[in-house]
Amino acid sequence: MATAKRAAMTVEVLTMLAHYDPRLWELVHPHVPPHPVHDGFLGVRSANFADGGLNPQPIPPGDALLPAVRDMSVAVAEATIAASLAGRKPAEIAREIGDDICPEPPKLPWPKKWPLPVQLQQQLLADPQRVSPAVQATAALVFQSYAGRTTDKPLSTAFGDLADRLLERALKTSGRTA
Template identity: 45%
Template sequence: MTLVSQSATLLQLLGRLHPEALDGIRPHLPVLGPTRHVHLAAHGGGQAGLNPQPLPPGATELRLAVAGTVNAVANAAITARLSGGDPGGILTEVGDDWCPTPPDRRLPWPRHWPLPWPPGEPFPIDPGYATPAVQAQAALAFQAYASGIADEELGAAFGELAERLCEAALGNAG
C-alpha cells in the first residue's frame, strides 16, 4: 500500500467520525458552493464553532476550485478512456501543470481548466502557503478515484498522479 493510499484510508476512517473531513477528498460527491452554510443555517443546520486560527481569505474558494477541477480532470480522463483516447496523457499533463519543475512562484494550476481566481487579479493567498495544500488535496482526491474505479489501468494512472502530487506537496511543505 502506497503512502497516498494509506493516507486516504486513514482519512476515510476519520470520516466515519467527522464526515466534514472528507469534503475535500470525495470528488464523486457534489461540490457545494461557499453559500452552503447560509442554506444550512436557514434550515436549522448546526454550525461548528469558529477555529481560533481562521483560514486565510480565499481558502474556501480555493478548496472548492481544487475539488471541482479534480472532478473535471477525472471525468476528462474517464471520457478519454471510454472514447479510445489516452487518459494517461491527460493525467500526465495535469501533473506537469500542478507539479512544475522547477517550482513556480505562482500557484500551479492545470492550464486547460479555469483558474480559481479572476485572470489578472492577484490571488488572496500566498502561493508558497497554498501550493502544497492544493497538491495534497488533489493527491488525496485522485487517490480516491484510483481506489474506487474498477478499471485497473485507469486506476493505476490516477494512483500515479496521486503519488506525484503527494511527493510535490511534501517537497513544497518544507
C-alpha cells in the same frame, strides 16, 4: 507505492492541509467521536463542523480554495475517464495534468485547460509556498479516491500515479519529506 508509505503520506498531507484549514484538524486528531454530517468537501464531518453550516455570513475567500480545487480535480478526473473512453491513454493525460499541477515556480499549480477562479488567483500568487502544496495535496486526495474506486486498470493506475506524484510534490514544496 507501498500501502504503508501511502498511508503515512496521507497523514502528512492531512496535517499540512490542517495548517491551511484548521477545520481539518478534526480528521488528523479527532477530539470527539464523529457524528456524520454531510458537508460536501470530504463527505462526512463531525458535529463540531455543524455550526458552520448555520452561519449565514459569506464564505471568506480563504475557504474557497479547497472546494475549488476539489471541483477542478473531479472535473479533470471525469474528463480523463471520458478521454479514455474516446481512445486516449489515461497515463498520457495524467502526466499532462501532473505537469500542470506540479509546475516549476513561479507558475501556478493549476491545469492549463481549466479556468482558474479569479478569487483564487490572488491567493495562489500571494503565498505560493503555502497555497501550492494545499492545491496539490487536495487534488491528490481526489485522484487517489478515483484510483481506489475505478475498476479499469489503466485508469486506476494513472489516477494512483498522479496522486502519488502530487503528494510527493506537495510534501517537498511544503518542506516536509516524502
